[in-house]
Amino acid sequence: MNRLQDRQGREFPYLRLSVTDLCNFKCQYCLPDGCIESQHKSALTLPEIRRLATAFAHLGTRKIRISGGEPSLRSDFNDLLRTISDIPEIKTLAVTTNGYKMDKRIKSWLDAGMNRLNVSIDSLQPDMFHRITGHDRLDEILRGIDIAFENGLSSIKVNTVLMKGMNDHELDRFLAWIKTQPITVRFIELMETGDTNDFFLKYHxxxxxxxxxxxxxxxxxxxxAADAGPAQEFSHPDYQGKIGLIMPYSKDFCAxxxxxxxxxxxDFQLCLFSENGYxxxxxxxxxxxQELLIARIRDLLTLKDDRHFLDQGITGATRNLAMIGG
Incomplete structure (x- = not known):
């Protein structure tokens, strides 16, 4: 095994794989008008995904996160999970989901090999959750989290996009929720994308x-941890859960x-905010x-910049986060 390393010496044991750009929510910071166009029908096939994941596993990848859009909208989603979980080198198979019908589906995901879960919950207030996402499904999602714990997941991460005047007053509510549950709530700074400039300026x-x-x-x-994402995670002796902060505008975030x-x-994306993929x-x-694929991945990694340029308002080709899975 040869580990992937860029010019800055950073290693990459973690792959985020988007399996569709289709999403059924209307989150104000991403797709406020819904998913008007998508390439869902031409997404990577299961054999293509197996070859891709196998190549990255050969290069030292031990964690793959499946994202979208909303990945569970794929009719072959459980088969997709099995395909990746069957690769011996992949130790962590994570899913990021909006939680749609998760209460009915989560057990089958676990049976198919998923062993880590991230769920998007932008508010614990049902009316605000509805306002942000366009869906009145908070109870359904919370029920899905309970079922996940009942079926063996030891911890769950919840993603909450922080927005001024909308949910930035809910810290105490989230802290009360994780007092006795092994949930890590990750507050994510609102990021500017090509379609959301005005929204970013108003709510960041x-x-x-x-x-x-x-x-x-x-x-x-x-x-x-070596395979952790970019969050700064905080713990407290009186709480079973944790709080994470993802602050892409902070100094040295990309280090x-x-x-x-x-x-x-x-398309291989060297950064969430790259101008283009390969x-x-x-x-x-x-x-x-496979050998050509592995060599191509290595060669392309030499092109990775040492940082993004969000602080300069440069958002690359990312019009919305559903395009690439955030």
């Missing part, structure tokens, strides 16, 4: 405001980058191209 709030409140209340910063991305069309799909058509 720094995660540092939450960080200050946590420190004042005795929360302590945890050491970061610990350890993740790579592939879109549902097979197609790998022509090398996914048969098993005989």
């Amino acid at each position: 709030v720094s995660g540092a405001t939450v960080r200050s409140k946590l420190i004042e209340r005795g929360w302590l910063l945890d050491a970061r 610990s980058c350890n993740r790579l991305r592939v879109t549902s069309q097979g 197609s790998l799909r022509h090398l996914l058509q048969d098993d005989g191209q």
